[in-house]
Amino acid sequence: MPKTRKIFRWVLYFIGTILLLCLGLFIYVSIVSKTEPPLITNRAADTWQREDKGEGFYTLKNSWFRKSKSGLYEMYVEGNPYEMGVINGKLSKELVVNQEIYFNEQISKMIPSKSYLHFLKYFVGWFNRHLDKNVSDEYRKEIYGVSQSASGDFGYIGTPYQRILNYHAAHDIGHALQSMALVGCTSFGTWDNLSADGTMIIGRNFDFYVGDKFATDKIVAFYHPSTGNRFMTVTWGGFIGAVSGMNEKGLTVTINAAKTAIPSGAETPVSLVAREILQYAGNIEEAKKIAASRKMFVSESFLVASAADHKAVVIEKTPEAMDVYDPGKDYIVCANHFQGSSLVNTVENQEQIHESASEYRYKRLQQLLDSNGKNTVEKTIGILRDQKGINNRNIGMGNEKAINQLIAHHSIVFEPEKRLVWVSTSPWQLGEYVAYDLNKVFGLAGKSSNEEISDSSLRVPADSFLQTKSFADFERFRSYRKRILDHQPVNADSIVASNPEYYHAWVLAGDESFRKEDYQKAMQFYAKALTKEIATKKEYDYIHGQMEKTGRKIEKSL
Numbered sequence: 256m257p258k259t260r261k262i263f264r265w266v267l268y269f270i271g272t273i274l275l276l277c278l279g280l281f282i283y284v285s286i287v288s289k290t291e292p293p294l295i296t297n298r299a300a301d302t303w304q305r306e307d308k309g310e311g312f313y314t315l316k317n318s319w320f321r322k323s324k325s326g327l328y329e330m331y332v333e334g335n336p337y338e339m340g341v342i343n344g345k346l347s348k349e350l351v352v353n354q355e356i357y358f359n360e361q362i363s364k365m366i367p368s369k370s371y372l373h374f375l376k377y378f379v380g381w382f383n384r385h386l387d388k389n390v391s392d393e394y395r396k397e398i399y400g401v402s403q404s405a406s407g408d409f410g411y412i413g414t415p416y417q418r419i420l421n422y423h424a425a426h427d428i429g430h431a432l433q434s435m436a437l438v439g440c441t442s443f444g445t446w447d448n449l450s451a452d453g454t455m456i457i458g459r460n461f462d463f464y465v466g467d468k469f470a471t472d473k474i475v476a477f478y479h480p481s482t483g484n485r486f487m488t489v490t491w492g493g494f495i496g497a498v499s500g501m502n503e504k505g506l507t508v509t510i511n512a513a514k515t516a517i518p519s520g521a522e523t524p525v526s527l528v529a530r531e532i533l534q535y536a537g538n539i540e541e542a543k544k545i546a547a548s549r550k551m552f553v554s555e556s557f558l559v560a561s562a563a564d565h566k567a568v569v570i571e572k573t574p575e576a577m578d579v580y581d582p583g584k585d586y587i588v589c590a591n592h593f594q595g596s597s598l599v600n601t602v603e604n605q606e607q608i609h610e611s612a613s614e615y616r617y618k619r620l621q622q623l624l625d626s627n628g629k630n631t632v633e634k635t636i637g638i639l640r641d642q643k644g645i646n647n648r649n650i651g652m653g654n655e656k657a658i659n660q661l662i663a664h665h666s667i668v669f670e671p672e673k674r675l676v677w678v679s680t681s682p683w684q685l686g687e688y689v690a691y692d693l694n695k696v697f698g699l700a701g702k703s704s705n706e707e708i709s710d711s712s713l714r715v716p717a718d719s720f721l722q723t724k725s726f727a728d729f730e731r732f733r734s735y736r737k738r739i740l741d742h743q744p745v746n747a748d749s750i751v752a753s754n755p756e757y758y759h760a761w762v763l764a765g766d767e768s769f770r771k772e773d774y775q776k777a778m779q780f781y782a783k784a785l786t787k788e789i790a791t792k793k794e795y796d797y798i799h800g801q802m803e804k805t806g807r808k809i810e811k812s813l
Contacts, residue, residue, distance in 0.1 A: 290387045292402075292416045293395040300334075300341040301403065312705035313346050319702045320346035325680045325689045328472060329708060333479035333700060336393045340400020340495065343476075348404040350472045350492030355406050358422065361466035386424060386521040389550065393482075394527055397495050398423065405493065423496050424524045425465075427553045439591055440511045441616050441658050442558045443638070444567040445630040447585035457560045457567060457669040458635040459509040460684060461489070461498055464662040473665055475678055475689075477696050483534035485697050489665045489678055496526025497533050503693060504537040505562025505671035511589050514607035515554040515573065522552040522574065529557060538563040546570045547577055554603065558589045562671040571595050573603075586624060590617040610792035612655040619645050619658060632668055632677060633715055639666050639684050640718050644788055651757020652729040655790035659684060661729065677715060685726075688715040728753045732760060739763060747780065758787035762798060769801065774808045781805065 305315040312321045320330045330346060332339050344351055387395060398420050405415035412418055442459035450456050464470075472492060479485045488500035501507040508529045528549045536542040542559045552574055560567035569580040571593045578595030582588075591613035593604045608614045622645060623638045624630070641658045644650035653661045666684035668677040674693040680686035690713035699708060720726055732753035735745045747764035754760040765780035781802045789795045 290414075290417045290420060292399045293392055295337050295396065295399070297337075300338045300400065303341065303345065305345050308703075308705060310705055314703065315342050315346055317701040318342045318346060319699075321705055323689070323707060323709060325687065325709065327678060327680060327689060328474040329477075330474050331477045331479070331696070331699060331702065333481075335481040336396040337400045339478065339480060340397035341403055342400075343397075343495070344401040344404030344493070347474065347492050350474065351401065351404050352406045352492070353472060354469065354492040354494075355409060355418070355422070357468040357471075358425070358465055359409065359412075361469060384521075386420060386524075389521065389523045390420070390423075390527060391531070394495065394530070395420070401493055401495060419493050422493065423526055424521055427521070427524055427551075439612065439655055439660070440509075441620060441639075442509045442511060442589045443587060443620055443624065443635075444558070444560055445586045445624070445635075446565060446567075449585045449624070449630055451629040451631045454670060454672045455560055455562065455565065455567065456630055456632060456635050457507050457509070457558070457671065458639050458667070459499060459558070460639050460658065460660075460663045460666045461509075462660050462662055463498070463664045470664045470681070470683075473678075475691065477693075478534075479697065479700065480534060484537065485693075486533040487676060487691070487693060487696070488530075488533070489667055491664075494526070495530065496524060497530040498526055499665065499667045500529070500533045501669050501671060501674070501676055501693065502533045502536075503674070503697065505674055506533065506536055506538065506542065507558075507560040507567075507669045507671050508532050508542070509558045509667075511556040511558065511591055513554040513556055513571070513573075513591055513593055514603040514611070516603060522550045525551060525553065525555045528555075528572075532557070532559065537561075539566075539568055543570060543579060546572055550574065554593075556589055556591075556593065558587065560669065560671050565672070569594065571598050573598065573601075588617055588620050588624070590614070590620070592617070612790045615645065615656040616658055619643070619656070622646075623658075632670065635668050636666075636677070636684070636688055636715050639668070639679075640720070642720075648788065649756045650788040651760065652725065652732070652754055653759070654757055654788060656788060661685075675713070677713070680717075682721075685718040685721050687717045690714055732757075736763065739767070747776065751780070751783075756787065758784045758789045758798075759794070761787065762794070762801075765798075765801060765805075769805060769808075772808075774805050774812070778802060778805045778809065 303315055305313040307313055318332045322328050332343050334342060399416050402415040402419040405419055409418060440460055440462045444455060444457040446455040447453055474490050476490050477487045484502040484504055486500055486502035488497045497508060499509045510525055510529050528546060532542045532545050536545055539559055539561045546557060551572055554573040557570040558567060559570055567587045569589050571578045571580055578597045580595040592607045593599050598604055623641060627634050638658060642652060644656055650656055661683055663683045666679035675690060677688040677690050679688050689709045691709055696708055735750045735753060738745050745767055747767045750764045751760045761780050761784035765777045768777035768780060781798050784798050
């Protein structure tokens with residue numbers, strides 16, 4: 256009996272020690288992940304209030320915010336960093352609050368386990384513990400200004416400043432943790448002999464998906480900072496970084512995620528490097544210097560087009576190295592793998608080429624450019640809307656191997672030398688593309704009336720695909736997929752009937768049948784999926800794994 260008590264006592268000591276270590280770890284992470292806001296010496300902007308002009312049109316000093324008839328929000332902001340942040344937040348307060356709600360709703364759907372979400376909070380806090388030290392004082396002040404308008408409902412995640420700062424690294428974390436599948440973009444450009452009038456045309460799809468709601472409230476933002484260039488970006492509430500944009504000098508930047516090793520901690524977020532290039536570069540050489548000066552924690556391609564240089568290059572950057580890919584031709588193509596001589600053969604890049612959908616999309620894009628003749632804005636938009644596979648094969652609606660994956664947050668086209676930009680309207684890149692002339696828009700500082708600012712004569716109509724039975728079928732397929740995510744029953748045959756050429760429809764049908772223990776039918780669905788164009792090796796392996804499990808279930812029942 257004494258021996259039993261002694262063993263029991265040692266077990267209690269052991270458990271107590273483990274609990275104390277865990278508690279100590281959580282305390283440590285909480286301490287190191289605390290982020291102090293930047294020092295603001297002049298906080299006069301805190302007292303400024305927006306003026307409601309009616310019909311969703313707001314002004315504050317010379318800045319303004321409105322919703323256009325196209326459904327896009329439009330915003331002009333000027334001032335020093337903190338002032339721009341405060342004004343941005345106050346003008347678009349409802350969108351700042353809503354975007355955080357949408358983002359967290361989607362993360363909760365992707366990661367339904369509350370205990371894992373709680374762990375993830377501490378992991379992100381530890382991972383981003385040095386994030387503020389890798390963001391310039393200028394952008395920390397602007398983010399702090401925006402955070403004054405953040406929701407008061409997410410204190411359990413962090414302070415408003417901590418949260419808004421961390422959201423700027425969401426793109427990076429999303430593609431570092433590949434399983435989250437948040438990013439997979441395509442961009443390209445033509446000039447000289449490949450453009451109808453010889454000028455540059457740049458197009459891109461930003462396939463960053465964090466749920467339908469997140470893409471609802473897009474903002475076409477025009478910035479006039481106290482230092483550097485005036486520029487525009489397509490953004491969302493609370494986000495000051497750049498993923499697609501052009502400055503007043505006709506320099507454009509778009510970002511494309513590349514394969515990266517799992518990083519040990521945060522450095523400068525990709526979107527803030529792109530923002531710095533827009534704000535402070537006037538040509539490719541200046542863009543290269545800015546990119547080289549920043550250490551990033553993920554790998555990324557920056558497609559930079561310059562009116563001053565009359566060409567485009569891809570700045571390819573990893574946490575350890577940088578290369579610049581110049582095609583030496585009158586066109587450029589960029590998917591999600593590196594092309595430059597010093598990075599093309601890295602282990603991660605070769606994995607990306609052989610295991611992801613990137614190379615397939617790259618080849619499809621080349622094929623479309625080869626058959627397209629001299630390029631125009633309308634033809635560029637046609638390519639960005641393309642849903643077919645190589646040789647025009649039907650690979651199903653929503654396939655990651657398609658240029659148009661039907662998930663884009665936005666799609667955009669630039670004519671840098673003309674300072675013109677076209678932005679897609681919902682849904683995805685299927686709605687009309689609205690045109691803006693930067694020279695005219697930047698002349699609207701102090702705008703006091705709520706008229707449209709886009710150039711209606713340059714708009715490109717919505718895709719006729721929206722009026723087809725195929726689009727209705729795709730909407731039905733998406734509703735089935737949503738019901739599955741919400742753990743609601745769905746008829747397996749109905750799933751494949753809504754999108755029969757898409758391998759993932761057959762996978763979902765197989766998973767539903769497996770859950771219902773109809774293993775014979777599940778096996779048939781998985782086998783059919785293997786006859787379709789599968790997007791990635793990971794998904795190919797998943798299908799084979801499910802077939803092995805299903806086969807064992809069938810054998811057991813015989």
